[in-house]
Amino acid sequence: MSSTPTPGSVFVHGHRRDHPPARTSQTLLLDSQIRDWVVLPLLVIMICAGMLRSQVGRLLRPSPRPMPNLDARARSALLRVSRLRAGAGCYLSSSRWEARRVAWSARAYDDGRVGGGGGGGGEDGSAERKIQDDARREGGGDSNDAMTPSLVPGMDPSTMMVSPTERGRNDGMKGNMAAMVQNMVMMQGISHFFRGFVLVKVPFPLTRGFKQMFQRGLYDLTTLDTSYVSSVSWYFLVMFGLRAFFRLAMGDPLQEEVEGNEIQRELGRDYGGPPGAQFDAAKALRTEADNLELINVRSRRFKIDDAEKILLGKRYPKKKKVKESGDDVLFGLASGKNKSSSASSSRHKKRE
Amino acid sequence: MIDPMADIDHASAAPEIDGAGGDGNQEVFDANAYKSNFAKMDKIRSFMGIASGCVAGVCGLTGLGGLVCFLALHISVNLSLLTFKMNFDLHSYSRESMFAFLTADLQKCAMSFMLFWTLFYGLVYLF
Numbered sequence: 001m002s003s004t005p006t007p008g009s010v011f012v013h014g015h016r017r018d019h020p021p022a023r024t025s026q027t028l029l030l031d032s033q034i035r036d037w038v039v040l041p042l043l044v045i046m047i048c049a050g051m052l053r054s055q056v057g058r059l060l061r062p063s064p065r066p067m068p069n070l071d072a073r074a075r076s077a078l079l080r081v082s083r084l085r086a087g088a089g090c091y092l093s094s095s096r097w098e099a100r101r102v103a104w105s106a107r108a109y110d111d112g113r114v115g116g117g118g119g120g121g122g123e124d125g126s127a128e129r130k131i132q133d134d135a136r137r138e139g140g141g142d143s144n145d146a147m148t149p150s151l152v153p154g155m156d157p158s159t160m161m162v163s164p165t166e167r168g169r170n171d172g173m174k175g176n177m178a179a180m181v182q183n184m185v186m187m188q189g190i191s192h193f194f195r196g197f198v199l200v201k202v203p204f205p206l207t208r209g210f211k212q213m214f215q216r217g218l219y220d221l222t223t224l225d226t227s228y229v230s231s232v233s234w235y236f237l238v239m240f241g242l243r244a245f246f247r248l249a250m251g252d253p254l255q256e257e258v259e260g261n262e263i264q265r266e267l268g269r270d271y272g273g274p275p276g277a278q279f280d281a282a283k284a285l286r287t288e289a290d291n292l293e294l295i296n297v298r299s300r301r302f303k304i305d306d307a308e309k310i311l312l313g314k315r316y317p318k319k320k321k322v323k324e325s326g327d328d329v330l331f332g333l334a335s336g337k338n339k340s341s342s343a344s345s346s347r348h349k350k351r352e
Numbered sequence: 353m354i355d356p357m358a359d360i361d362h363a364s365a366a367p368e369i370d371g372a373g374g375d376g377n378q379e380v381f382d383a384n385a386y387k388s389n390f391a392k393m394d395k396i397r398s399f400m401g402i403a404s405g406c407v408a409g410v411c412g413l414t415g416l417g418g419l420v421c422f423l424a425l426h427i428s429v430n431l432s433l434l435t436f437k438m439n440f441d442l443h444s445y446s447r448e449s450m451f452a453f454l455t456a457d458l459q460k461c462a463m464s465f466m467l468f469w470t471l472f473y474g475l476v477y478l479f
């Protein structure tokens with residue numbers, strides 16, 4: 001490379017310098033003023049711009065409106081039912097699970113008869129039915145409110161792009177638009193101000209085709225290695241690379257929202273997914289009740305029922321063998337003699 | 353170089369309850385634990401991407417060497433997550449396969465790796 005500076009590249013000094021492992025390519029040394037005045041300031045500017053954008057987004061987001069009562073009740077009912085379906089099998093014994101299932105899926109038929117029968121475990125036995133009745137009675141009155149960002153924790157379809165409603169869509173697009181506009185403005189500004197010199201060298205080889213894209217304003221240096229790029233490509237690099245950095249520094253709420261929704265969807269269609277513009281409480285509850293009734297077909301073992309077996313392992317008392325003073329007898333036979341019951345109780349005390 | 357796992361408390365990997373035992377298809381899946389575990393893993397991986405970029409830049413690796421360095425570091429960090437925090441029990445913490453876990457978030461980390469690689473390579477070797 002010659003060492004005479006060409007018009008568009010004032011800052012490039014051409015030093016011949018062999019790269020230590022004796023490669024054939026020659027490395028240019030760039031002026032440290034580029035680093036001080038372009039590379040690092042660009043980085044700082046973009047970090048600040050990103051933070052600004054997120055703060056502005058947070059300010060622009062409308063405060064969550066409280067949801068109508070009916071929807072809140074329906075939603076929490078759906079939440080409980082889905083929890084029952086998904087995992088309660090490990091915490092409840094089979095009879096209680098069954099009782100809950102029956103209670104939740106009970107519904108009122110038109111002639112006043114209650115279908116499904118009641119179970120013992122219904123603290124709000126036919127809660128779903130009550131909610132269904134209310135929903136049907138109120139007709140479509142309350143459902144005119146679009147599904148809004150609600151106060152129910154964890155299921156906030158908050159304003160980002162995952163929200164299905166009108167308002168949600170608007171806010172998501174607003175955020176997107178702001179980002180795009182800002183990106184374009186900055187790109188124009190940067191290519192205007194920092195034009196005409198080499199910024200950095202990307203450490204991997206690029207083909208000739210990229211030359212035109214990455215070396216704007218350096219057309220006369222046709223023999224310059226494509227790895228040396230100009231400011232716009234540095235801008236792109238920084239833009240993509242800082243996403244991870246922002247996730248670390250500020251915690252990306254969008255990412256968490258998206259993943260949270262995915263998990264909830266996996267857990268079995270909790271919140272009715274995107275139900276269109278309105279949350280039809282009655283219909284959702286009805287489908288949920290249908291699903292509950294269907295589940296009964298699967299036979300499953302409940303861990304709680306086997307808990308005693310698992311705990312005791314080998315020492316689980318078998319029905320045929322009745323030892324008078326052995327360790328196997330833990331429960332103290334009702335008809336046991338005094339000696340055996342006192343022996344077992346003393347053993348029990350020693351174990352405690 | 354800062355240990356990427358310092359100060360990041362991964363101890364709440366514990367509350368995940370493994371219900372996959374004898375219960376048919378149902379699992380007990382605590383969504384909160386799952387979410388928080390994954391948030392932490394995400395943080396660790398992002399940090400790893402940045403740090404490995406710095407390492408590759410300072411060492412002067414170019415081209416293929418840098419790529420190999422990134423892949424090696426990424427996989428080794430995931431392996432050590434697996435070993436030290438999960439005790440090799442992948443299935444009680446997530447539903448993915450081993451390969452999916454080891455190569456998770458590869459693209460996101462790759463972008464930040466490239467940025468910091470370029471930056472540090474330039475700072476050390478070009479300026």
